[in-house]
Amino acid sequence: MSTVYLGRLYRFNAGHRLSRPDRDPDWNLEVFGKCSYEGGHGHNYDLEVVIRGAPDPLTGRIISLELLDTIVNEKVIEPIDHRNLNEVLETGSTPPPTTEVLIRDIWNRLANSIPSPAELELLRILETEKNLFEYSGPA
Numbered sequence: 382m383s384t385v386y387l388g389r390l391y392r393f394n395a396g397h398r399l400s401r402p403d404r405d406p407d408w409n410l411e412v413f414g415k416c417s418y419e420g421g422h423g424h425n426y427d428l429e430v431v432i433r434g435a436p437d438p439l440t441g442r443i444i445s446l447e448l449l450d451t452i453v454n455e456k457v458i459e460p461i462d463h464r465n466l467n468e469v470l471e472t473g474s475t476p477p478p479t480t481e482v483l484i485r486d487i488w489n490r491l492a493n494s495i496p497s498p499a500e501l502e503l504l505r506i507l508e509t510e511k512n513l514f515e516y517s518g519p520a
Contacts, residue, residue, distance in 0.1 A: 386502060387443050388431045389450070393458050396423035397466035399477045413477070421465070426480075427507040428457070430491065434499035444499045456490040480508045484516040492518065 398421035399413035409417040416422065430453055434443040461469055466478035470486050484506050495501050506514045 383435065384433055385436055385443055386431055386433050387449075388429050389446065389453070391428045391430065391453055391458060392425065393428065393462040394423060394425050395461055395464055395466050395469070396421050397478045398422070399479060401475065401477060403475075421467070424508050426483075428453075428487065429503075429505040429507075430501070431503040431505075432495060432499050433502040444495065448496070452491065452494045456494055457487050460490075461487075480506055480512065480514045484514050488516055488518055 397416075398419070399416040400409045401412075404412075406417075430449070432444055432449065436443055466483060470478045470482060476482055484504050487506075488501070488504055491504075492501050501518070503515065503517045508514065
């Protein structure tokens with residue numbers, strides 16, 4: 382049977398501050414703009430998780446939606462939702478928790494948790510109405 386792609390949407394909220402403590406405030410302001418302000422800021426993130434695989438001949442599904450929801454909630458939503466990404470992602474000062482860093486972290490949380498024969502294909506994060514990030518795993 383041919384490969385099918387299943388996408389599922391999730392939403393979480395988190396805050397962060399984009400700043401390098403090893404650089405002066407002017408550098409941070411020039412590089413990260415208002416995202417470097419001391420108090421930080423937050424986003425309502427939309428996360429799309431795309432799974433690929435051949436549908437099971439008995440169920441016609443790649444993965445149970447309930448199982449996928451459980452995995453995403455356990456690995457991503459519960460540890461990240463309404464948290465400070467500067468603390469959750471534990472990147473130290475390098476690099477700051479940009480959405481590029483966040484999406485790779487989420488990939489690492491999910492990649493080995495999807496039961497085969499299904500596989501994680503793609504992640505998309507909509508950070509703002511203008512900022513969209515996409516990641517499909519290590520090159």
